[in-house]
Amino acid sequence: MQARELTTDEAERPLGWHYPEPYATYDAEGPLGRDLGFFAVESEDGDLVGFGCVGAEARVPGVEEEPGTVDVGYGMRPDLIGLGLGREFVGAVLAHVVEGHPDARLRMSIFRWNGRSRRVAEAHGFRIAGQAGEFDVLVREAPRSSDGAEYRQA
Numbered sequence: 003m004q005a006r007e008l009t010t011d012e013a014e015r016p017l018g019w020h021y022p023e024p025y026a027t028y029d030a031e032g033p034l035g036r037d038l039g040f041f042a043v044e045s046e047d048g049d050l051v052g053f054g055c056v057g058a059e060a061r062v063p064g065v066e067e068e069p070g071t072v073d074v075g076y077g078m079r080p081d082l083i084g085l086g087l088g089r090e091f092v093g094a095v096l097a098h099v100v101e102g103h104p105d106a107r108l109r110m111s112i113f114r115w116n117g118r119s120r121r122v123a124e125a126h127g128f129r130i131a132g133q134a135g136e137f138d139v140l141v142r143e144a145p146r147s148s149d150g151a152e153y154r155q156a
Contacts, residue, residue: 005098008042021080043094052078054095062111064134072106088122107144111137
């Protein structure tokens with residue numbers, strides 16, 4: 003999987019995605035947009051797998067912007083959830099974010115009940131650093147090495 007620019011058609015596609023409970027809280031409320039920090043993640047065949055986002059769209063109430071920290075969010079197509087693709091999908095999201103922000107600390111906010119998403123984030127080096135409302139706030143510190151291969155402990 004790899005990240006790329008989001009097309010106009012793809013920005014509206016998540017409006018038709020409907021997640022089963024309890025994941026229905028992730029149903030899109032409006033079109034995504036590059037100007038809002040969104041990007042596409044595609045399969046090797048070029049099929050849209052999901053999207054990633056950075057900045058304000060990835061933050062939840064109670065989490066404030068911090069200098070040197072990039073907030074990261076993502077959403078996978080509902081029909082692909084539970085098929086074991088999460089780690090690869092999130093890896094593609096993070097690779098894209100790190101490419102644009104190589105020295106940044108990364109932060110995600112994940113519903114406390116979403117253990118599956120939290121385990122995927124933890125597999126990518128994130129650790130719980132706090133809570134905000136119903137969310138666990140996870141961070142991955144900036145890399146120690148210039149190639150981003152090693153990360154400082156949170």
